[in-house]
Amino acid sequence: MQSKAGPKPKVDRGFDEQLIHVMSHRLRVQALTVLSDRTASPKEIAKQLGARLSVVSHHVKELLDAGLIELVDEQPRRGTVEHFYRSILRPLLGNEEWEKLSLEERKQFSAWIVQLVMGDIAKAMDAGTFDARMERHATRVPLYVDEKGWRELVQVHATALDAEFQVQAASAERMAKSGEDGFHVSASILCMEMPAPQQRPRD
Numbered sequence: 001m002q003s004k005a006g007p008k009p010k011v012d013r014g015f016d017e018q019l020i021h022v023m024s025h026r027l028r029v030q031a032l033t034v035l036s037d038r039t040a041s042p043k044e045i046a047k048q049l050g051a052r053l054s055v056v057s058h059h060v061k062e063l064l065d066a067g068l069i070e071l072v073d074e075q076p077r078r079g080t081v082e083h084f085y086r087s088i089l090r091p092l093l094g095n096e097e098w099e100k101l102s103l104e105e106r107k108q109f110s111a112w113i114v115q116l117v118m119g120d121i122a123k124a125m126d127a128g129t130f131d132a133r134m135e136r137h138a139t140r141v142p143l144y145v146d147e148k149g150w151r152e153l154v155q156v157h158a159t160a161l162d163a164e165f166q167v168q169a170a171s172a173e174r175m176a177k178s179g180e181d182g183f184h185v186s187a188s189i190l191c192m193e194m195p196a197p198q199q200r201p202r203d
Contacts, residue, residue: 036087120186
């Protein structure tokens with residue numbers, strides 16, 4: 001699913017093809033994870049990831065060309081200019097695009113999503129907002145299902161995602177009319193097959 005945010009990509013690829021290309025390299029995924037959390041320069045990203053600046057700069061340019069990040073600041077640094085970027089959208093892939101990915105590409109994309117989710121959780125915990133509201137939702141439900149049950153679970157989560165977007169759209173419309181201030185929320189949806197639990201050895 002393509003977000004409407006952000007400038008038109010500079011490379012001659014479809015959005016989904018660009019995203020697949022971005023997800024095909026671990027360092028690009030890691031750089032995008034950093035920029036999804038904060039504004040940073042290639043130098044800062046390279047230091048955080050322990051990677052060479054020239055390599056990080058190349059991958060940051062790839063993200064910029066793909067329309068996934070934007071330049072937000074330029075600061076002079078000893079005869080040169082340091083460029084600062086931030087993520088401008090968090091893309092979603094539909095089923096058709098997801099099926100085009102190799103296993104390794106799916107792993108890269110999933111790793112990025114999980115890092116974003118864990119980052120959101122850590123940030124909310126540190127700020128004290130995670131449990132500030134009585135109605136906050138956090139559940140983990142181990143289930144044992146057949147193939148039909150799995151497909152039904154996937155549909156349940158897809159329906160929930162659609163409903164979340166509808167809630168956001170309705171909120172935006174109400175706030176535009178009332179002038180009420182909103183607040184940021186992170187809503188995570190995960191559903192995955194788990195390995196069989198290991199049997200405890202008998203005494």
